[in-house]
Amino acid sequence: MAEKYRVGIIGCGGIANYHMNGWNGVDQVEVVALADPVAAAREEFGDRHGIAQRYEDFRQMLDDEMLDIVSICTWHKLHAPMTIAACARKPKAVLCEKPMATSLGDCDDMLIAARRNQVKLAIAHQRRFNPAWTLAKELVAEGAIGEVRQVNACGGQGLLNDCSHLLDMMRYVMGDPQAVWVMGNIERKTERFERDIPIEDRSLCVVQFDNGAVGQLLQELAGPNYQGGIFYGSEGIIELDESKVRLLNSQTGTWEERPGEGEDPSVGQQREIVEWIEGKVEHRGQAENGRAAVEIIMATYESARLHEVTALPLRTMASPLEVMIEAGDLPVERPGRYDIRAFLLRGEDMQQEG
Numbered sequence: 424m425a426e427k428y429r430v431g432i433i434g435c436g437g438i439a440n441y442h443m444n445g446w447n448g449v450d451q452v453e454v455v456a457l458a459d460p461v462a463a464a465r466e467e468f469g470d471r472h473g474i475a476q477r478y479e480d481f482r483q484m485l486d487d488e489m490l491d492i493v494s495i496c497t498w499h500k501l502h503a504p505m506t507i508a509a510c511a512r513k514p515k516a517v518l519c520e521k522p523m524a525t526s527l528g529d530c531d532d533m534l535i536a537a538r539r540n541q542v543k544l545a546i547a548h549q550r551r552f553n554p555a556w557t558l559a560k561e562l563v564a565e566g567a568i569g570e571v572r573q574v575n576a577c578g579g580q581g582l583l584n585d586c587s588h589l590l591d592m593m594r595y596v597m598g599d600p601q602a603v604w605v606m607g608n609i610e611r612k613t614e615r616f617e618r619d620i621p622i623e624d625r626s627l628c629v630v631q632f633d634n635g636a637v638g639q640l641l642q643e644l645a646g647p648n649y650q651g652g653i654f655y656g657s658e659g660i661i662e663l664d665e666s667k668v669r670l671l672n673s674q675t676g677t678w679e680e681r682p683g684e685g686e687d688p689s690v691g692q693q694r695e696i697v698e699w700i701e702g703k704v705e706h707r708g709q710a711e712n713g714r715a716a717v718e719i720i721m722a723t724y725e726s727a728r729l730h731e732v733t734a735l736p737l738r739t740m741a742s743p744l745e746v747m748i749e750a751g752d753l754p755v756e757r758p759g760r761y762d763i764r765a766f767l768l769r770g771e772d773m774q775q776e777g
């Protein structure tokens with residue numbers, strides 16, 4: 424049998440187990456090494472998955488292991504520096520967790536690093552491989568609801584976390600249209616953080632896509648919050664969640680439920696990485712799509728900062744949310760930093776090292 428692609432995992436917390444699930448489902452790869460500065464994380468993860476090579480310093484792993492594929496499973500702020508460091512060692516591919524980065528400038532640095540080292544870079548919006556989401560995409564492409572006019576979704580935990588999946592869903596199901604403009608607003612009266620990045624308390628985002636559809640995302644403003652949404656077309660409606668599609672049009676007459684059945688999205692996502700390495704032209708989660716979700720999010724913050732419709736492409740490379748916080752434009756009325764994901768940290772830490 425041909426030699427297997429050597430995979431290394433950076434960051435051995437929750438989502439790394441899901442990456443392992445995906446890699447374990449693909450015959451052509453073997454996870455050979457891991458890196459995490461927290462000894463307990465290294466040992467638990469390494470023992471659970473039978474990975475012998477364990478590194479405290481991810482750069483040491485990259486230097487020593489001649490990896491073909493790098494899985495980046497750390498918190499958002501580390502995605503850009505780790506992707507750039509991984510690309511500099513010229514693996515064949517990097518699969519980095521979402522959100523791609525915490526600013527558009529960082530997304531672009533990651534794309535540059537990937538291009539100059541000829542590395543295939545994908546962002547883990549794995550729901551693109553969710554059978555229900557793909558079924559919805561196929562129905563839209565077949566014209567089952569006519570022209571999509573509006574998409575509604577509700578999310579939580581700040582725009583960059585779960586909501587990046589929802590914006591990615593809007594684009595994926597509609598065949599990846601480009602965003603043309605964004606109008607949004609946010610409220611931040613507490614010192615709210617999520618995995619060490621500042622987030623808003625509430626926000627809303629309205630985005631015009633170049634296929635004519637308008638997306639609407641409510642963050643901590645309305646429920647229920649779930650990974651899915653409602654697509655209103657000129658000739659029907661699709662309601663989508665992670666397990667099923669519901670379709671209403673003149674042919675169905677009444678709501679028709681179609682289960683999305685198929686393999687685990689992590690396996691599909693990782694298999695397509697191998698296919699991409701071996702010549703497939705595109706990966707569904709290729710970095711340009713990860714960047715597109717971050718751009719809509721940053722444009723929402725920019726619209727709130729400048730009180731105007733933000734035309735895309737966005738030219739502000741820093742996070743407008745961080746700019747607003749630093750400029751004192753979002754005075755905190757209820758002081759005291761809190762991180763809604765502080766429970767993920769181990770030992771005495773309350774903040775992750777940068």
Ligand SMILES: NC(=O)c1ccc[n+]([C@@H]2O[C@H](COP(=O)([O-])OP(=O)(O)OC[C@H]3O[C@@H](n4cnc5c(N)ncnc54)[C@H](O)[C@@H]3O)[C@@H](O)[C@H]2O)c1
Nearest residue numbers: 434435436437438458459461464496497498499520521767
């Ligand atoms: N795609 C999805 O559906 C999905 C779901 C959950 C999380 N995520 C993403 O995964 C990322 C990680 O989230 P998580 O919940 O797994 O976090 P986690 O806290 O459970 O795991 C992060 C791990 O990274 C390690 N780490 C920190 N600094 C490091 C460094 N310098 N080198 C190597 N490892 C380091 C930590 O010790 C920890 O073990 C986040 O960006 C999150 O958005 C994605």
